Amino acid sequence: MANRIKWQILAALALVGIACASLAAWSQRSAFANGGRSSLVATVAAASPDDAAAQSAFERAYPVFVSPRCQNCHPSGDAPLQGDDSHVHTQDVKRGTDGHGVYGMRCQTCHQDANLPGANMPPGNPKWGLPSPQMKMIFVGRTAGELCRQLKDPKQNGGRNLAQILTHVATDDLVGWGWNPGDGRTLPPLNRPDFVAAMQEWVNDGAACPK
Ligand code: HEC
Numbered sequence: 229m230a231n232r233i234k235w236q237i238l239a240a241l242a243l244v245g246i247a248c249a250s251l252a253a254w255s256q257r258s259a260f261a262n263g264g265r266s267s268l269v270a271t272v273a274a275a276s277p278d279d280a281a282a283q284s285a286f287e288r289a290y291p292v293f294v295s296p297r298c299q300n301c302h303p304s305g306d307a308p309l310q311g312d313d314s315h316v317h318t319q320d321v322k323r324g325t326d327g328h329g330v331y332g333m334r335c336q337t338c339h340q341d342a343n344l345p346g347a348n349m350p351p352g353n354p355k356w357g358l359p360s361p362q363m364k365m366i367f368v369g370r371t372a373g374e375l376c377r378q379l380k381d382p383k384q385n386g387g388r389n390l391a392q393i394l395t396h397v398a399t400d401d402l403v404g405w406g407w408n409p410g411d412g413r414t415l416p417p418l419n420r421p422d423f424v425a426a427m428q429e430w431v432n433d434g435a436a437c438p439k
C-alpha cells in the first residue's frame with residue numbers, strides 16, 4: 229500500500245512537471261486555445277489514476293521490450309544474445325565489469341560507431357554494450373507484470389523516476405538503434421512513436437502494473 233501511494237505521488241510530481249511545460253507552451257499561444265485546454269484536462273485526469281488503462285497501455289508496450297532487438301542486450305546471463313532467435317553471442321563474448329566486454333574481447337573491437345553494411349555484420353553505436361553486472365536490467369523471461377515492476381524500481385532501473393524512464397525510451401540512441409538495426413534484422417512490433425505513446429499513457433494513467 230505504502231509503495232502504491234509513493235508511486236502515485238511520483239506520478240503526480242512527474243505530471244506537475246509536464247503541466248508546467250504545457251502551461252509555458254500554452255501561455256505562448258492564444259489564451260483559450262484548444263491545445264492548452266486539452267493539456268489541462270490531461271493533468272486533471274491524471275490526478276485520479278486509472279489502473280486498468282495504465283495496465284493495458286503497458287501491455288501494449290511490453291512486446292517491444294522482449295523483442296529480439298531489445299532483449300538481446302538485456303539478457304539474464306552474462307553474455308549478449310544475437311539474432312531473431314536470441315541465441316547466445318558467439319565467440320564467448322561476455323558482459324565484463326563495465327558491460328563493454330572483457331579484456332581482449334571488448335565490444336568496440338567489432339562493434340563500430342555505426343552499423344556495418346551487409347547481413348551478419350556487427351551492428352554499431354558509440355555506446356554499444358550491456359548494462360553493468362551491478363544492475364543488469366534483465367528483460368529476457370520477464371512477464372509484463374515483472375518487467376513493469378522492475379522498470380519502476382529505481383534500485384533496478386538505474387535510479388530513474390518515471391519521467392526519466394520516459395525520456396530514456398523516447399530519446400536514448402541505443403533504444404533508437406532498435407528501429408535502425410542494420411541489414412537483415414527485424415524491427416520491434418510497434419514503431420517508436422507508438423511505443424513511446426503507450427509508455428506515456430502508462431505514466432499519465434498512474435503507471436499501475438499488470439498482475
Ligand atoms: C569478435 C567480434 C565481436 C565482439 C568482441 C562482440 N561482438 Fe557483438 N556481434 C558481432 C557480430 C559479427 C554480430 C552480428 C551477428 C549476426 O548478425 O549474425 C554481433 C551481434 C551482436 C548483437 C545482436 C544484435 C541483434 O539484435 O541481433 C548484440 C546484442 C551484440 N552483438 C552485443 C555485443 C556486446 C554487448 C559485446 C561486448 C560485451 C559484443 N557484442 C562483442 C561481433 C562481436
Ligand code: HEC
Nearest residue numbers: 293297298301356357358359365379384385386402403406
Ligand atoms: C546495444 C545494447 C542495447 C540495446 C540494443 C538496447 N539497450 Fe536498453 N540499455 C542498454 C544499456 C547498456 C542500458 C543501461 C544504460 C543506462 O542506464 O543508461 C540500457 C538501459 C535501458 C533502459 C533503462 C532502465 C531499465 O530499467 O531498463 C530501458 C528502459 C531500456 N534500456 C530499454 C530498451 C529498449 C526498449 C530497447 C529496444 C528498442 C533497448 N533498450 C535496446 C543497452 C541496450
